[in-house]
Amino acid sequence: MTELLSVLRIIGTLFVALLIFNFVILIHEWGHFLAARWRGLKVEKFQIWMGKPIWKRTWNGVQYGLGSIPIGGFVALPQMAPMEAIEGPTDEKAERLPPVKPIDKIIVAFAGPLFSGLLALAFAFLVMWAGKPQHPSEVTTVIGYVKEDSPAAKSGLLIGDKILKIDGREVTGFSGGYGGVTWSIISSERNPIDFLVERPGVAAPVEVKVDAPVGQGKEAEEWAQKSWWTHLVGRPPFRRVGIAPAVDTVVKKVFPNSPAELAGLKPGDRIIGIDGKKLLTATPIFELAEKRENQPILLEVKRGEQTMSLTMVPAKPLPGTDGKPLPDGLDKPHPGLALGLADERTILVHPNPFKLVYGMASNTVSTLRGLLVPSSGVKLAYMSGPVGIMNLYYNILQGEHPILFLFYISVMLNIGLAIFNLLPLPVLDGGHITMGFLEMIRGRAASLRVMEVLQTACVLLLLGFVCFVTVKDIGGWSSGGPVKEPEIKFAPPSAAPAPN
Template sequence: MFIILAFLILSFLVFFHELGHYIAARICGVRVETFSIGFGKKIICKTYRGTDYALSLIPLGGYVKLKGQGDLNPLEKDEAKDSYSTKKPLIKIVILFAGPLFNFILAFAIYLSIALYGGIEGVLPIVGEVKKDMPAFVAGLKEGDQIININQKKIRSWNEVHALISSEARVDMEIMRQGKKLSFSIPAQIQKRENVFGEMVDIYVIGIVARGDVGIIYQGLLDSIYYAFMEFYKSSKMILMGIQKMLIGVVSLKEIGGPIMIVDSIANFAQKDLTILFLWVALISVNLGILNLLPIPALDGGQILFNLYEILTGRMIHEQGARYLTLLGWVILFSLMLLGVFNDLRRIFGA
């Protein structure tokens, strides 16, 4: 049952991405020939106002086929007024960018909905242990101090305390102690820590630990919007850093996950906690949007580059070159997909 739910969620994410392309194309006067969830042979197909709406055999993706646009031939032409190929490059970019944009909108909406639904619980910014002889101890911080702001930034949770302190050589902190506001200026120390990518990096510390009090830290519309924005920003940053680390070899290619891992993860979270499931779905949606903007010719990002080239140079990219680059893009995509599936199977069988 949960596996079926996972496939439905993944299909919905793809549907929402393609819906962005579909709506933008219709607004820009481009005829949509096919709107398909899945690839391959069409299992169910219904034609309505010139568009084939289809559910296809392979449920790991989807596509929108526009008049005058070909996946294997980026310079496919159709001189009709409602053809994609007759539109100006800027209009094409709008249509191409709309898919990833819808993924970002969906992720933001999920984060916002989670925050509005009763608020977000988290560890409150209240100091627990103050480590002896560390900068915070020397400055005079005490257990029970509630941190109000750090370096002129309002603090809501201990996560924000950690994020700000770890990146600042000096911490200007305002705290509340027994109803009184006190200010401290604390020089931080550097320590070696392992980050999420397994690298040893230098971070700043002042020697304080959270007391562990849990409470509602985001509630109300404005706080919820702030939470949604910050979660979207952190998710995007983490994904982009992951891609960067993989390109420079810090993260092994063995860490690439495929559709099996995604479906399995969604199914596992669905059995545990609804909020965590939605957070995971939002992260996948951000990931889908960012990956589609990568400058690989077979993806939206690569096609956007072709159109930017035309805007900057005043001429279209050479047809044969565009065709070869697009084919290369498909080779890269299928290679990554096969690698992901191989890694998924390796994890399942415990290699």
């Protein structure tokens, strides 16, 4: 019975995600439909999804339908550029219909992105009204950890530095898109990357240039060694410099017989120092443990109001059961504990809707620009298609505060849909707008034969792109959703090796 309820929940969640995704497409196409009716164009079909319709009905001379391929949608307008490669054959050829003014073509083409933008703004007002869940740690720009031998460490970034700007743009937190530290590093078009930081004890902001070339570093080298199948279905590592935010963490779990348990650590403890050095986050304990097998590490620990010193000796976990190897990274010396946020409560923030839309639009534009600039860390493999978007909605609906996050993500989706469709490719709205302006300048429309060739070529290009990102989206399913905590086992104290 429990399994049946679980399956029904998954089906229900996917159905809701599908409805939301189709609603976004419906509003976009509705913009074209209303504009075409307003400007007097012949509307032949209004269809959600591509391909042969699995359902259709004609009403007031317009065929409404649901396609068989769950990608996009269209409004068939024979007087616009020929779109038979996507929309199927039309009942009336453009030659037999009265000509349409270029300005009307531009208005009709622009109406779709306009309606998507207005829907994004509507969702942004919902976000302002209902709020977006956010943990205080998401908005810090203070560096709490600098990985040893990383580009950040070699370039002089320090724990405690507060990042003010990256490449001249202000940052507002580590996570998120435009304005986030992580995204600013990925999308940077420069090398070295310019950091402007506020450093404790230094009056004026300090400029630090971090040398982090795209496609270099330990993670990039490890990616290059992976199999062709991993390269086909997986995504390459993001560009990183080796920093993490200052986050108040506590010990959430101590594994039996582990070095942490033998040292006396307990759940709820805060590790505030290692070997006499103060910490802003306890993350470095894992990196240090890998290098200090069977060697004592002095920990400064806060337990409630009490501060104490404990000594921990890292050790390797036992091999996996049934001959299965341990997860990557757990076959090395380990402290035998799990960390978590000290305060997992979230607050509701109510962002300005216009600033939210502007930020999302800036993020989309910087992504598209990054794809064209070789020095940027943005890659085509990072993009997602319909499957990835559906997976995103599914995970949101399975998590906490699903409705609030749906509002927020829907702002991003609609802004992305609007800007993507404004690209000047013949099959997109931007292509129709471009052809409309060219027709105004030239005084005549482009050859129908030329347009058919361009449209077909663009359709094949877009289908290739959708197939490419769909393979990546499906390959990334294994990393989505909640991650099961690995079981780590250690030898009993009597069998553990003695410290050096």
